[in-house]
Amino acid sequence: MQKFISIVFLLTLFFYGCKQNTEPQQPEQKPPGYQEDIPWSSLADSPWPMANKDPQNSNRSKFKLPTELKVYKKINIPTTTFSNKSFSALVIGDSSIYFAYTTYPDSVSDYFFSYSFKGELQWKYPLQIPEGDHITSPPMVLQIGLILLFDRNGNMYRFSPKGELVFKKNIGKKVFGQFTIEEGGIVYAVGRDKTVFAVNLSGGIMWSQAVDNPDISSNGGIAFLSHEDNIIVKGQEGNLISISSLSGMINWETISYGYFGNLPLVDSNDKIYFIPSTKLDYHGFYCIDSNDKLIFKNDSVYGSTISANSAIDYNGNIYVDDGYLISFNYKGEINWSFKPESHPRSIICDANSNVYLLTDNSENNRSTLYVLTSKGAVISQVQVKGHARHNLAAGRNFLTFMTQDSENLINYLYIIK
Numbered sequence: 221m222q223k224f225i226s227i228v229f230l231l232t233l234f235f236y237g238c239k240q241n242t243e244p245q246q247p248e249q250k251p252p253g254y255q256e257d258i259p260w261s262s263l264a265d266s267p268w269p270m271a272n273k274d275p276q277n278s279n280r281s282k283f284k285l286p287t288e289l290k291v292y293k294k295i296n297i298p299t300t301t302f303s304n305k306s307f308s309a310l311v312i313g314d315s316s317i318y319f320a321y322t323t324y325p326d327s328v329s330d331y332f333f334s335y336s337f338k339g340e341l342q343w344k345y346p347l348q349i350p351e352g353d354h355i356t357s358p359p360m361v362l363q364i365g366l367i368l369l370f371d372r373n374g375n376m377y378r379f380s381p382k383g384e385l386v387f388k389k390n391i392g393k394k395v396f397g398q399f400t401i402e403e404g405g406i407v408y409a410v411g412r413d414k415t416v417f418a419v420n421l422s423g424g425i426m427w428s429q430a431v432d433n434p435d436i437s438s439n440g441g442i443a444f445l446s447h448e449d450n451i452i453v454k455g456q457e458g459n460l461i462s463i464s465s466l467s468g469m470i471n472w473e474t475i476s477y478g479y480f481g482n483l484p485l486v487d488s489n490d491k492i493y494f495i496p497s498t499k500l501d502y503h504g505f506y507c508i509d510s511n512d513k514l515i516f517k518n519d520s521v522y523g524s525t526i527s528a529n530s531a532i533d534y535n536g537n538i539y540v541d542d543g544y545l546i547s548f549n550y551k552g553e554i555n556w557s558f559k560p561e562s563h564p565r566s567i568i569c570d571a572n573s574n575v576y577l578l579t580d581n582s583e584n585n586r587s588t589l590y591v592l593t594s595k596g597a598v599i600s601q602v603q604v605k606g607h608a609r610h611n612l613a614a615g616r617n618f619l620t621f622m623t624q625d626s627e628n629l630i631n632y633l634y635i636i637k
Contacts, residue, residue, distance in 0.1 A: 267281065273614075275400045275401065281570045288600050295339050295632065355369070367379045374392050393415070395410070395411060396437055412436050448510055475502075493530060526542065534573055535573055576589065578621055587621075589602050589612075
C-alpha cells in the first residue's frame, strides 16, 4: 500500500510539472515608445546601406559603437575646389565605405570611391560627368550586392562591390537629393523637373507625379512609412507631401510651415517627426500621424539653424538639431539639451542609445565628434581638422565621416574607433 501511494505521488508531481511547463509564456513587455527595427529586404544587410541608415531616416545603428573616441585613420583626398558639393554622403556595405566625389585633381571627372574599413583605397571609378553636373545624391547598397547611384545629368548606375560598372542608363531625371527604395526594389526620387517618380532597377519609369514645390536641392529627400505603401516627400516651403508608392497619387499635403533643412523622420509606428523654420508662427517640434493628424507640437524649438537630420533611439527618444542638440521623449517632452561649442552637422545613435553628435566649426577649420549617454552626459569627444559636411555613418565597431580643409584644399576621410 505504501509503495502504491508513493507511485501515485510521483505521477502527480510529474503531471503537475508538465502542466507548469506547458503554460503559455507571456511576451516581454516593451516600454512605451519602444522602436522596432523595420526589415527592408531590398537593402543590403550591412551596417549603413543608405544615407540616414534606412528608408525611415532613423539614423539608428543596430550595433554598439565605440565610446572612447580615437582617430583610427585619416585619409587625405585632394580636390581642386571647395564646397559642400565636393562629395556625397557616405554609406557602408559589408566590407567597404562608398561615396561619390567631385573635382579630383587629375581630371574634371567625378569619381565613385570605395575604401576598406582599414582606410585603404579599393577602387575609384571615373564617371565622366559634364562639369557643373556633379553628384550630390548619396549611393545605396542593395540586397543583391550592387551599389546604386544617380547623377545630376540624369544617369542611373549600378556597380559591383569590385567597382565594375554593371549598368548605366540615362533615365531623363536629374536627381540631386536622397532617394529611397521599397522592399520590392522600386526606387523613388525627386527630379529637378519638380516630379516625384518611381523607377525600377532596369531604369524604367513606373510613374511620375508632378508636385508644386518639392525640395529639388541636394538637401531634399524622401521617407518611407514603416507599414504603409506611402512615401513622405520633403517640400521646398516647409511642407510635407504624402504620395502613394503604388500609384503616384498624392494623398495629402501639409500647410507650408516656412522651410526646414532636415528630412522627415518616421518611427516604427508610422509617426512622422519634423521641424519647420523661418515662419515663426509655425515654429516647433511636430509629430503627425500618417494621415496628417497632429499628435503633438512642442513650441520650444525654433528651427532657424538646422543642419543635422534627426535620430531616434530604441526607447523612442528623438534627438534634433536646433542650433544645439535637444532630446525629446516619445510624447514630445524635452529630456535634456546639450550646447556644443560649434554647430551640429550630424546626429546618430547606437544600440545602447548612446548619441553621437558631429559638429562643424568652419571659422577654426575644425570639427568635433561627441558621444553622449541617452541621459545627456558627455562620455568622450575627439576633435579633427577640417569642417564637417554631410552625415555620420556607422559600421559594426567604427564611425566615419568626411571634412573639408579650407586652408589646404584637402578633404579628409576619417575612421573613428
